[in-house]
Amino acid sequence: MSIDETEGLRNWLIILPLTFIGIGAIVFLCLWQLDVVPIEHLKNSSKILTTKEFIELKRQGISSVIEALKIVATTFGGAAILFNVFYAAKRAKAMDDSAIAANKSAEAALDNAKAALKNAEAAQDKQITERFTKAIELLDSKNTSIRLGGIYALERIAKDSKKDHWTIMEVLTAFVRENALLKEEEIQQEQSPKIPTDIQAALTVIGRRDVDKDPENQGLNLQYTNLDGANLREANLQRANLSEANLQRAYLIEANLQRANLSEANLQRAYLSGANLEGAYLSGANLEGAYLRAANLQEANLIEANLQGADLSGANLQGAFLIEANLQGADLSGANLQGAFLRKANLQGADLREAENLEFEQLETAFGDSTTVLPDNLERPAHWTQAE
Template sequence: MTDKEKSIPGGNSEPSLETYRKWFAQQEASEHRYLKYLRWMNPCYARKRISQRIWSDLLDKERREAIQVIISAASIITATFAAIGLVATVNNAAEERKQSEKRLNLNAERLELDSRRFEDDKRLTQERLITDRFTKAASLLESKDRSVRIAAIFALERIAIDSPKDHWTIMELLSAYVREKSPLLIQEKTAISVSYDVQAVLTVIGRRGAVSETIGQKISHYISTVSGQQTSQKNYYDREIDLRNTNLSKANLIGANLSGADLRNTNLNGADLRNTNLSKANLIGATLSGADLRNTNLSDAVFSNANVHSPLPNPYGPQQKGLIRANLSKADLREANLSRANLIGANLSSAFLNEANLSKSNVSGANLNSAELISANLSDATFFGTNLSSAKLSDAKLKRTICEFCDFRNATFFRTDLSGADVSDADFRGAIFLHPDQIKGANSWRYAKYNDAMREKLGLPSETSAN
């Protein structure tokens, strides 16, 4: 018998329906009082007790286990769907990112294409404008008004700077203008100054060196933009200016860049060429009488048959112009007329002066190391303190030449004429093909420096015993 059956009135006998109703009423009243007390003491606990009682009353153990399995399965299914949703969200986000990147790349390509089109349109517009400017400026060179021609010349210079690809076209045009407006007249004897417009052209051509870096950079940028290839600034800038057979007498070319210029048979009499760059220039047959060539760079220049003599009566006076401190290293001066030229402190190392005329010139303090002076005329010239070591002086004429303190070490003197030359304190040690008779024809030969073998031939005491 269960506890519940023991509590039912009537014992083991079958209770009546009325008895059951009374008993249940008493139980409900008792439970109601108990729950009322619990609610007053702890409402939460009361609700928990009620739910547990209802749960235990309504469900048996098997049903509760089945419901718990169902709830667990539902939780698992919910978690699975949540995971699937999360993965789908991540995939959607990645796909959206890819699409965004594609859109950005497409936009970037469109922008780049638009930029290229804009640059191309801009370049074409600039080229059309430059072409119009060039055409107008070139046409104005034929104007009868000199001021208009000069303005056109400087306008062309501006175009040459703005348009690198037209730089040499403009330089060639201006060179042709000089050849046309200032030609060399064969019968011309006097030094006539160049006209104002020709001088303006020479100024523009000469100061290319001042803007060479800018032009070179623009040329490189232009070529790389158009063809996509890198180019050297030097290839576009180092080209020859053609000014041959022109009259440039008394022109102002101070600091001009005429490197590699073709100046054959050009009249440069009285021209101011101070600090001018004439390296590798072709000066064959050019005349430079009275030209101021101080600090001029003439390295590797060709001077064959050139005339550089000074017309001044006092070649050693303070006002004399010439090639003072000019750089003529390796210059080709064969048969050049350098009579009365001022070459004080000039660099003529390894220069070619075969059959050149340097009579009455002043070459004091110059460097002629390893220079070729075969059959050169050095009569009455001044070579005070000049470096002529290893120079080739075969068949050269040094009559009455001042050679004090000259360095002739290892120089070649085959059949060299030293008659009347002043060789005091000159250094002849190691000289080649130097004969005692040549030395004795010079003045003050006893005071020069020789090696012991030559001193013995000259009848001089050895250098050791002399000291």
């Protein structure tokens, strides 16, 4: 029911009783003026009435009419009540109809919103696909600046689209592998050519990616690549496959290499200070002269690794596997060697002064000589008398 209809009904219900009261008053005044005589008196109409008798007859007649009017009024009131109930029911039904219509409108609006969202998502997916395709095309350009544009365009897409994040990382690692493939003639070189600008840009984007978007238990594939002198400072390379990669003089300061595969990688004179190498696989890796000061090598696999002359001062080697590792001339001062496996490790010339949690039993399984500097609280094993 509309507002105008409700207002009209309310006015009608006010006017109706007022009109009834007014009519009742008029009727009462008129009744007194009427010559109302009871039926019983009509039988004796020849009888002369006294004033008192006349007034009594008049009163009785009026009372009879009033009783009749009461019956009429009751009937009228009942009709008014029925009238009110009818319009109340009609108003309730109108309100229900309005609520149903409003609900249908809301459902339609929700359906329209869902459709609009779906269309927007489809448009966005189409736009991202077009951007992705264009960025891939830019990577094939012979112009370095254009290739850089493609690399940073892919980084932007990876930030905008979670579902495309890992695909883009795989594209960039493939780009590095194809364009920085380690060649046989470069393996023996003292120093490889400077890393290309576009390769460095791709590595930077990979290293600063949002790792929360990485699929579980997935790692980057950069194996057998030439990354000599690459700047990977604070890069997140956890679980990355860098086996046999050339990382000579690479800047990996405070990088995250947790559980990374660096087996047989060339890390000669690499900067790994403060890096997290917990659980990393470094079997057979060349870490000669590497800077590993305060690095976390807890439970790292360094079996047969070459750590000759490496700076491991303050490093955490707790539980590390240094079996048959070459630590000749390495600086292990202040390093935590709790539970480290040193069987057949070469400690000739190594500096172990103030090494923490180093036990005599560990030294007994290793090789050393008079050039090995030991903590004051540990004696030199008897078989160290002569260098092995």
